[in-house]
Amino acid sequence: KAGVTQTPRYLIKTRGQQVTLSCSPISGHRSVSWYQQTPGQGLQFLFEYFSETQRNKGNFPGRFSGRQFSNSRSEMNVSTLELGDSALYLCASTKAGGRETQYFGPGTRLLVL
Amino acid sequence: SQELEQSPQSLIVQEGKNLTINCTSSKTLYGLYWYKQKYGEGLIFLMMLQKGGEEKSHEKITAKLDEKKQQSSLHITASQPSHAGIYLCGAPRYTGGGNKLTFGTGTQLKVEL
Numbered sequence: 001k002a003g004v005t006q007t008p009r010y011l012i013k014t015r016g017q018q019v020t021l022s023c024s025p026i027s028g029h030r031s032v033s034w035y036q037q038t039p040g041q042g043l044q045f046l047f048e049y050f051s052e053t054q055r056n057k058g059n060f061p062g063r064f065s066g067r068q069f070s071n072s073r074s075e076m077n078v079s080t081l082e083l084g085d086s087a088l089y090l091c092a093s094t095k096a097g098g099r100e101t102q103y104f105g106p107g108t109r110l111l112v113l
Numbered sequence: 114s115q116e117l118e119q120s121p122q123s124l125i126v127q128e129g130k131n132l133t134i135n136c137t138s139s140k141t142l143y144g145l146y147w148y149k150q151k152y153g154e155g156l157i158f159l160m161m162l163q164k165g166g167e168e169k170s171h172e173k174i175t176a177k178l179d180e181k182k183q184q185s186s187l188h189i190t191a192s193q194p195s196h197a198g199i200y201l202c203g204a205p206r207y208t209g210g211g212n213k214l215t216f217g218t219g220t221q222l223k224v225e226l
Binding site: 004031033035042043044045048050055056058088090092094096097098099100101102103104105106107109 | 115144146148153154155156157158161163201203205207208209210211212213214215216217218219
């Protein structure tokens with residue numbers, strides 16, 4: 001069974017631009033969560049989608065948004081990029097959330113110049 | 114301060130030596146996940162502990178959960194170079210039917226030949 005895939009793997013943007021990252025969960029998984037990892041703040045929860053609805057949200061500004069499609073694939077968008085948005089963005093999937101193990105993708109490394 | 118503190122922050126051991134990593138929570142634990150990360154890559158699931166007193170082993174890695182002390186420990190026996198990486202503990206927060214993981218600060222392990 002294929003694991004969680006994320007595209008692109010690397011991305012360079014400039015301040016003020018916007019970016020869209022994509023995540024394809026493990027086949028059969030309907031819950032997708034997004035996390036941001038930075039050296040200063042560590043690994044932080046962004047949001048979780050299940051059946052095309054946002055089910056949980058972390059403490060990030062409204063510039064960070066996401067969505068989920070009917071095939072469970074998810075995208076996250078960051079608008080008006082800031083230097084501090086440079087990070088590794090990870091997504092994880094489970095069948096339905098709850099007390100299930102979250103399986104992570106390889107991440108998208110975003111560099112904002 | 115961080116909700117989940119890991120100690121030590123970094124560790125260098127000689128191949129063949131045993132080591133222990135600790136994860137302490139400032140809030141009630143409803144379970145605990147352990148993941149391993151190679152620098153800049155995704156997280157690899159190691160173990161999930163759900164009940165106080167639970168202990169699980171996989172190959173040379175053993176994890177225990179002490180809910181009363183709000184702590185978990187990860188023990189590696191006879192370390193090998195393949196054990197090198199960053200170890201992260203994650204505490205689940207079950208909300209809205211989903212699961213937000215709060216991660217610890219991470220422990221970087223290097224294994225010297």
